[in-house]
Amino acid sequence: MSLRLAYALLMLATSLASADSSNRDRLIGHWRHVNEEKIADIIFNRDGTYSGHVAHKGAVVWEFAGKWSVAGKVLTCEYTRSSCENIPAGTRDQDKLLELAKNYYLIEAMDGMRRTYSRVE
Secondary structure (H helix, E strand, O other), rough: HHHHHHHHHHHHHHHHHHHHHHHHHHHHEEEEEEEEEEEEEEEOOOOEEEEEEEEEOEEEEEEEEEEEEEEEEEEEEEEEEEEOOOOOOOOOOEEEEEEEOEEEEEOOOOOOOOOEEEEEO
16 A cells, blocks of 8 residues: 555544544534424433433423444434333434534434434523
């Protein structure tokens, strides 16, 4: 391998790692998705854990927690705790991170649905 090619590969790997780190840092905090009568809240912690809940008409119908990471444009969440029988602990979601701004992010979920989450101040 030429020195030039090795340098180019090193620069690419460094820029991808920086992008992952930047996206990760920007996701830390409290986020909310509202869909008709359902509200989903999720908190991404700096230590790579997350927790949240979904409420329907004001009543909490699902509580969850787990570990999260970002690699490129993929947001991965692995549930370590879930009160929903259909989404047991150990389930892993890998959503496409389509947009990430200061006050919102947009994902394409594994089911093909797009969801926007707004930062909760």
